[in-house]
Amino acid sequence: MTRSPLTLLAPELTAFFDAAGFTAGGIAGHLGPDHTEAMHRGEPAAVRYATDDGSTLSRLIRVFILRDALPAxxxxxxxxxxxxxxxxxSGAAAADRNGTVRMVLDVRPHIIVGADRWVFSDADASMTRHVPGPDHVLGVGAASLSLLQSTPVTPVGSVLDLxxxxxxxxxxxxxLAESITATDVHPRALDLAEATFAGAGAPVELLEGPWFEPVAGRTFDxxxxxPPxxxxxPEVGHVYRDSGLNLDGASELVISRAPAHLAPGGTAHLLAAWVHTPEQSWAQRVASWLPDRGVAAWVIERDVADPAHYVGTWLKDESIDPRSPEGDARTGAWLEHFAEHGVSGIGFGFVAIRNIGDEPSDVLAESMPQSFTDPLGPEVEEYFTRTAWLRGRGAQELADATFLTRPGLARETIAVADKEAGVGFAPAALRLTRTDGPxxxxxxDEHLAAIVAGLHPQGLSFGETVGLYALANGLDEEELVRAAVPALVDLVRHGLVLPAELAEAAE
Known part of the structure; x- marks a missing residue:
């Protein structure tokens, strides 16, 4: 039994779109790079200018992207x-009394994990004047794209989309998955999701209810x-983004409850936001939401906004002009609430969690401000592999192991103008930098850089490499090993240096 008529329509509509070239790539090729960028920026006039040739694809863009009206x-x-x-x-389009038709819903083409897909959602404000209502169902936004990029795309058993x-x-x-379960508290969202899945031919179990309640007692890989x-x-203005929980309560709920729903070795990949306060670091705050045993977690803060910027951004998201009386009142109430709770900033990022059984939890929370373009999903999986290898070994076992530098690792020597000498350059920093991933x-320092340069997977152990370097430079071997092992752990954790046995297993 289907939830809505959209589900029955979806396969026929997406097949028609595919045959007509109404795909993300087809549209980009038809518009050209400049007008494609204009489309992504929400500039309909430029897109309309580029689609005046009367071709089928131009007409489809005008009807389904620009939502131009036309006679039935x-x-x-x-x-x-x-x-x-x-x-x-089905309600995807509506006609007025004169027989003029306009699309009500968005059925937008996207490339998702390398495949052409069409996502059914409510129409947004990117191409027409429109204020999203409280029950608005979002399509593919920046946040959902970033989560797609940070989620592994390796084969898996069961998946839960919460x-x-x-x-x-x-x-x-x-x-990728043998089975997929999708939940939502919002019935209208499930109606549109069902159409999205039907258009892709994807069998998905749909369950209605809040948070983890629909899957109580179940675990997933x-x-x-x-989440919102x-x-x-603590109020709900728009169901797709507001949880009704105070401050970062939604992120706390999902992060704290996800581990109980992970099968052995299973992983969770979440978007989240958290507050910064003077009393506690953001990293301590998020770490406190996780259990003391049973999980490895990597918490990555990608951005931090001050309260005023944060409020202004989200008011614009719901098409409220911050200069309007409503915007003024909302801004004041929101900022006052932040001030009452000592909020100095709001962080945003990714949380990856892995079920590690009954071991003590291993939680790393860190900022990742650098720009990069590679998908983060493969890095997340490799991170869990690297940290699992580290957890099972003490200092002596690390010293006895063999390693290699990551292919493409760069050594950067930074020098700045020598102020004291008045001429030339003086060394300022020495860095090892990955040229892939994040x-x-x-x-x-020069000592660690030289030791890393001497690592070879079929060569000396780490301890022996340090010992050889210490002997050649008149340094205390035992002391140098003690100092080098913690630095090695950091390099392995971030994948600059790899354990030889992990590299061999990956080949």
Whole structure:
């Protein structure tokens, strides 16, 4: 039994779009790079200018992207009479008394995990004047794209998409997972998600209810969640972003409860936000939401906003002008609430959690401000592999192991103008930097840089390499090993140096 007529329409509509070239790549090729960027910036006039040739693809862009109105007869001519009728009957499009039709929903093409997909969602304000209502169902936004990039795309057993919305994250796991379960508290979201899945031919179990209640007592091999994490007052203005919980309560709830729903070795991949306060570091705050035993967690802060900037950003998200009386009142109430709770900033980022059984928890919370373009998902999986290897070894075992530098690792020598000499340059920093993944960079001294340069997977152990360097430079071997092992742990944790046995297993 289907939830809505959209589900029955979706396969026929997406098949038509695919045949007509109404795909993300087809649109980009048709518009060209400049007008494609204008489309992404929300500049409809530029897109309309580029689609005046009367071609089928231009007309589809005008109807389904720009949501231009057209006579019902022209819609039937464009997509066929049967499909036009079903668009109207399902509520995807609406007609006025004059027989003029306009799309009500967005059915937008995207490339998701390398495949052409179409996501059913409510129309946003990017192309037409529109204020999203309280029950608005979001399509593919910046946050959902960033979570897709940070979630592994390796084969997996069972997947839970918590708070699926229009189904974007579950769609990203289609073809990878043996089974997918998607939940949402919002019935309308489940209606649109079902259509999204039907259009992709993706069998997904849909469950209605808040948070983890629909899957009580169940565990999964992979959990993905883009919850309503907006930090603010305990109220719900828009169901897709407001949880009704105070401040960062939504992030705390999802992060704290996810471990109980992970199968052995299972992982969770979450978007979250947290407050900064003078009393406690953000890293301590988020770490306190996790259990003392049973999880490895990597918490990555990608951005921090001051309260005023944060409030202004989210008011614009709901199409409220901060200069309007409503915007003025909302801003004042929101900032006052932050002030009452000592909020000095709001952080945003990713949380990856792995079930490690009954071992003591291993939690790392750190900032990742550097820019990079590689997907983060593979790095997350490798991070858990590297840290699992580290957890099982003491200082002596680390010294006895063999390692190699990561392929592509760069050594950077930074020098600045020598003020004292008045001429030339003076050394300022020595860094080891990854040229792949998240581009981690570590400041090192000449001793550690030389030791790392001497590592070889079929050569001496780390301790022996340090000993050889100490002997050649007149240093105390025991003392140098004691100092070098903690530095080695940091380099392995960020993947600049790899244990030889892990590298061999990956080949």
């Amino acid at each position: 007869t022209e819609l039937a001519d464009l997509v066929g009479a049967s499909l036009a009728t079903r668009l109207l009957d 708070g699926t919305g229009s189904g974007v994250q579950a769609l990203g796991q289609f073809g 992979r959990i993905v969640a883009n 994490f907006v930090v603010g007052l 581009r981690w960079s570590h400041d090192v």
